[in-house]
Amino acid sequence: MTSLPRVLTIAGSDSGGGAGIQADLKTIAALGCYGTSALTAITAQDTLGVHAVEGISTGMVKHQIQVVLGDIGTDAIKTGMLFSRETIEAVVEALGAHFGPRDRGGREKARLVVDPVCVSTSGHSLLPLEAVDTLRRECLPWATVLTPNIPEAEFLADWEKGSIRSVDDMERCASELGALGVRYVYLKGGHMPLESRQGEPGRKVVVDLLWDADTRTATKEERPYLDVKNTHGTGCTLAAAIASELAKGQPVQRAVVTAADYVAAAIAAAYPVGRGSGPVNHFHSLMPRTLSLPSPHSPTPFTDFLINYNRAAWDRYVFHPFPQGLADGSMPLDSFLHFIQQDYHFLKQYGRSNSLAAYKTDDMLQMAGSIQIVNDVIRETEMHVKYCEKYGISRAELQAVPESLSNIAYTRYVLDTSMQGDLLDARVVTAPCLIGYGHVGKRLLAAQDGVERDEEKNPYWGWIAEYGSDWYQGAVQKGIQLLEDSLVANPISPARLLELAKVFEKATLLEIAFWDAAVGADGAEMTAQRRDLPH
Structure with a gap:
């Protein structure tokens, strides 16, 4: 063991620095872990969107994973954009070679968090349709935690777009995804803000749901809805944060809550970068101020x-x-x-x-x-x-x-x-x-x-x-x-x-x-x- 928990991220690059490998490594470092990486693709990307994508050869992807695991090792793994069917197969092959068969303890050793990146916020396809079945069939059974947002969950479960309209719908969808072999499904509710159950006028909340496929139980976490602009990279950041907490030895139930709190604070402390949707502030916890300064999307941090x-x-x-x-x-x-x-x-x-x-x-x-x-x-x-x-x-x-x-x-x-x-x-x-x-x-x-x-x-x-x-x-x-x-x-x-x-x-x-x-x-x-x- 090294002196720091180790986290390997297998994902694409974001030239704008707000998502992908860049966001993962920032998050891992901010949470006190040592980050390593295997690059699957390069994007020409900024705060306005993804303009072009070019894949890394599958042989190179697998080689990166092999040398990192063989020398440095890891305590948890996070995957993001996997780019193609061949890339997914190469990643799964590398996991099996290092950890052994997934049904003989390999999955538990890998502590894999899968962020199912399929389509960018700007609408750019990041995973071909023919690769989706491979992701479901080959990758998800390796995963300890799957972290889809609502559109991704509908897509992976083969539900019609817009089918999730309630927390009950979220639970049903998460249970179907759990049946694909993943142990935990952490379904994020940010795309479906709800009225506060406390009856406060104008106060919106989101409900995040953790589905345990083994016990078939759901745990729900309610948090304030942040209607803000600078949210680029939140999915990558959340999955990397969960992997970091798992690497520290935290149980999944605690890891997802800690990670979600970290992301919420990173959104609240974000500052404008570029002309579009800027990144969250990954290093908010390392800033010299105890609380972030007031901002348009978090105007009252002290009062809150x-x-x-x-x-x-x-x-x-x-x-x-x-x-x-x-x-x-x-x-x-x-x-x-x-x-x-x-x-x-x-x-x-x-x-x-x-x-x-x-x-x-x-x-x-x-x-x-x-x-x-x-x-x-x-x-x-x-x-x-x-x-x-x-x-x-x-x-x-x-x-x-x-x-x-x-x-x-x-x-x-x-x-x-x-x-x-x-x-x-x-x-x-x-x-x-x-x-x-x-x-x-x-x-x-x-x-x-x-x-x-x-x-x-x-x-x-x-x-x-x-x-x-x-x-x-x-x-x-x-x-x-x-x-x-x-x-x-x-x-x-x-x-x-x-x-x-x-x-x-x-x-x-x-x-x-x-x-x-x-x-x-x-x-x-x-x-x-x-x-x-x-x-």
């Missing part, structure tokens, strides 16, 4: 990282039953009044925290942004005052209401973090409140079911409408921009990023506790509060 650090907690917060109860009018009035009074006191401390953020910067634009948030908070508190007056609670009575324990815990954490920390601390600790309310308001305002918009039937609908309105959504966008700009101006270490993620997580959990307390408020508590007010 904070939310996804504990996505389960975030979803518990933004899908909490309290705002849903306000949207459909089912929330008891005592709960709403408890919330509105306690939130008034919270917002006072929230305004102070943003004032501290203004104090902690010398950047006048950052300072102005914090001041604007304070002004938005003042507008929000006045909205609370009007709601209270509607129910017979005067401004003076509202101000005299004592803070609840959950409110004290939350506001003191926000103030302590803002006072003791730096500008980023102050921005991050207040972000869950601003962003979360914006998320809830936008989602419920757009929801078709489970809402009652008639204010005669639902006295709380105005509250939902305010947080979904243009003014509040604008405040959310300004707050996010301040958060992103703060990190762009002051890059941080991975350890510091983790600290900030934990601050965001704790503030999110305190938001959940705040709404839990509102749901649990009862009439007796409200009566006691009113009795204790000064007269």
Whole structure:
């Protein structure tokens, strides 16, 4: 064994550097492995497409594989463009000569990942039709993992183009491909973006499916859909990443998830190259910044990282039953009044925290942004005052209401973090409140079911409408921009990023506790509060 896991890629060349052998070797190196290669074809290719293809002789293809395996060896293999029937036969022959028969442990030793490259994105044929049967019959039974996208899966399974329209269709197609002899089929869902099952308006997701042909079970992984331009080489990159993880000894189930996460981050961190579809950023994990800079296809990398650090907690917060109860009018009035009074006191401390953020910067634009948030908070508190007056609670009575324990815990954490920390601390600790309310308001305002918009039937609908309105959504966008700009101006270490993620997580959990307390408020508590007010 060498000091690094070894990965052999058998594929064509991309003169533009974004796909093929070039993408494979970049990926393998980025993931800490040693890459070797056997070239099957040369392409004249750029970001606009494949302009010409010329094959390497089968004897030379086989010779490359033989000398690499004989001297250096490998811990996993990835195939890409195999060019012709003769080339496929030469590759299979070389595998059998080195690893032994596939049905006597040869396949397990090879750890082969097959990326079934048939047609380029620009429509250029990369595998003749007469070679497809050879790929199915000779190559796939050698494969540990097959990584088709949806059009490739339909083609290999001999399904009509466009037949896959659902996740169930994906599973049926993957099972048919598994019957060809491959152990695992990792069917990528990027060509079929779906509406988020969480009901978030406008949020698209993709579902990747791993089919285990031995157990006949499917594992599904949902991830955000990135509607971006620079995706050249994603298929090559994913297959090379899976092979790299297998070479490290990872089980297939973990290897595919790790590889998919790597590719998603490479897409998010991509930058423009050429005039067409540019490549992903294979070396994003080696960049000096802890997070990539904002870009048109990933405008909020810091915010996204904070939310996804504990996505389960975030979803518990933004899908909490309290705002849903306000949207459909089912929330008891005592709960709403408890919330509105306690939130008034919270917002006072929230305004102070943003004032501290203004104090902690010398950047006048950052300072102005914090001041604007304070002004938005003042507008929000006045909205609370009007709601209270509607129910017979005067401004003076509202101000005299004592803070609840959950409110004290939350506001003191926000103030302590803002006072003791730096500008980023102050921005991050207040972000869950601003962003979360914006998320809830936008989602419920757009929801078709489970809402009652008639204010005669639902006295709380105005509250939902305010947080979904243009003014509040604008405040959310300004707050996010301040958060992103703060990190762009002051890059941080991975350890510091983790600290900030934990601050965001704790503030999110305190938001959940705040709404839990509102749901649990009862009439007796409200009566006691009113009795204790000064007269």
